[in-house]
Amino acid sequence: MKEVYKLIDVSYKYPNGVVALENVNLTIYKNEIVTILGPNGAGKTTLLKILDGLIFPSKGEVYFEGKLLTEKLLTDKKLMADFRKKVGFVFQNPDVMLFNPTVWDEVAYSPLHLYSKEKALEVTDKVLKDMKIYHLKDRHPYNLSGGEKKKVSIACILSIEPEVILMDEPTASLDPKSRNEVINLIKSFKEKGKTVILITHDVNIASLADRCYVLNKKIIFEGTPKELFSLDLDELNLDVPDVSKLFIKLKNMGYNINEIPLTVDEAVNLLTKKFKI
Amino acid sequence: MQNIESRIKIISLVILLIGAVMSKNIITLIIFNIIALLLAYLSNIPIKYYLKRVYIFIPIFAGIISIPVIFNFVTPGHDILVILNNPHISITYEGVIYAITFTLRVATCVSYAILIPMTTQWNKVTYAIGKLGVPDIVITITNLAYRYIFLLLNFVLDMMSSRKSRSIRKLGMLESWILGGKAIGALFIKTYEMGEDTYYAMLSRGYTGEIKYIYNEKITIKDILFLIFSIILVVLLLLFDRGIL
Structure with a gap:
């Protein structure tokens, strides 16, 4: 599998001396969904900013597609444009991403910086239609609902057709309908061959991942969601899907349960097999 | 006004605004005010809403600011109301005229200035002023x-x-x-x-x-005619203001 990111002994200190990350080692491969979980203040957002080349580690090395990411490298306009075309970052707070007077200007922002005007016009309209937000194109971002803001901020990233999508808490403070829309979008990214790196507290999103990391300044767990959710996660300050909790409880009560499901569908399959319905 | 190209609209309204600033006569200012109201009406702006935005706050404050001007110790002239005899404090005709002119001028300027955002999308306003030579950094800060x-x-x-x-x-x-x-x-x-x-x-x-x-708007004959109309109107009103017409 092709490596997209490789981090070697990455540490980061804030200007006030507080350590955000300590000797983080991780590898992200092409076309996988990776979730990064961890308590508040664990350095998750800082890690995403490092992956997006917005800040640089105090120590250690970050490789993107085999190239060392440095501040100097990203001062080169061409290399910077190439990198920005490949990596899109959806911030946790959509308000920081929506700084233009209308939704159309917002979605057109990146294409105008990275493509010709004709292509920028074309992709902007296409993305607005694909995301089913074309009717919002003349609206001021302030007048959008939380779900609409999130969809617009994702559309802003999709307008450059990035290969890698970084998402910080993509479902935070969304209603169930908007949350499901975002989950379906993440699934579609995988189908389109994109690499997705997610920070989340939402266990249902975490279960979509191929692999997950638990971060608390350092990497304290690396594995599949199944491996993660079969552990006792109270110590890690992480939540477990309710359906997994139920099966863990039944297992602890002495029932013969070999596998812990992560989703309702998996649970239905297991129960169907068990009871041979 | 919504159909006028943004750059032409801004230039025309600024010309009308400058005309109002240069007027000294109350009648000229009232005519400028009526033109602004007419433009708002023709642009399908709800007149009640427009009047509220134009006349409630800024002109009232301008009126309050100009209160001292009406007294004889700031603007000497013919007394129209004596408040105190010793020391002599009165409201003068010249002071009242000056205060009315000042308040009316502020109201007229506000009425033209407010027509810009009310008839133009904000992004078009900023792109238009960008096309008119305002530096990028100013536009970025304004947009943010x-x-x-x-x-x-x-x-x-x-x-x-x-x-x-x-x-x-x-x-x-x-x-x-x-x-x-x-x-x-x-x-x-x-x-x-x-x-x-x-x-x-x-x-x-x-x-x-x-x-x-991307600036998609194009200047058409209709826009040029509107600009010429605004210039002629301002020139005629200024000539009337100076007593030449």
Whole structure:
């Protein structure tokens, strides 16, 4: 599998001396969904900013597609444009991403910086239609609902057709309908061959991942969601899907349960097999 | 007005505004005011809403500011109302005329200035002023201010509501000021953090320090005619104002 990111002994200190990350080692491969979980203040957002080349580690090395990411490298306009075309970052707070007077200007922002005007016009309209937000194109971002803001901020990233999508808490403070829309979008990214790196507290999103990391300044767990959710996660300050909790409880009560499901569908399959319905 | 090209519209309204500033005669100013009202009416702007926005705050404040001018010790002239004989304090005819002219001039200027955002999308206003030579940095700051002013205002209102919900008595003036100071501090920190994140979001999406936008509007004959009409109107009104016509 092709490596997209490789981090070697990455540490980061804030200007006030507080350590955000300590000797983080991780590898992200092409076309996988990776979730990064961890308590508040664990350095998750800082890690995403490092992956997006917005800040640089105090120590250690970050490789993107085999190239060392440095501040100097990203001062080169061409290399910077190439990198920005490949990596899109959806911030946790959509308000920081929506700084233009209308939704159309917002979605057109990146294409105008990275493509010709004709292509920028074309992709902007296409993305607005694909995301089913074309009717919002003349609206001021302030007048959008939380779900609409999130969809617009994702559309802003999709307008450059990035290969890698970084998402910080993509479902935070969304209603169930908007949350499901975002989950379906993440699934579609995988189908389109994109690499997705997610920070989340939402266990249902975490279960979509191929692999997950638990971060608390350092990497304290690396594995599949199944491996993660079969552990006792109270110590890690992480939540477990309710359906997994139920099966863990039944297992602890002495029932013969070999596998812990992560989703309702998996649970239905297991129960169907068990009871041979 | 919505059908006029944004650059032409801004230039024309600025010409009308300059004409109003240069007028000295109350009748000329009233005519300028009527033209602004007519433009608002023809642009399908609800007149009640327009009048509220134009005449309620700014002209009232301008009127209050100009109150001292009506007295004889600021503007000497013919007394129309004597308030005190010794020392002599009175309202003069020249003072009242000056105050009315000043207030009317402010109202006229506001009525033209307000027509720009009321008939043009904000992005078109900023792109048009960009095309007219206003530096990119000014446009970026204006756009960001327009975008975030509402958001931060909401934040302030939320802070005030939260304070109210946790207060069990009415606060004294000093206490309110102290808490107000703390709220300003919190707002400053929030603005600073948000500014930093917004800058990161801009960088992440390819920002390199220059503004790129698509300006789709084209100047047509109708726009040129509107500009010529505005210039002729202003010239004629100024000639009338100076007593030449």
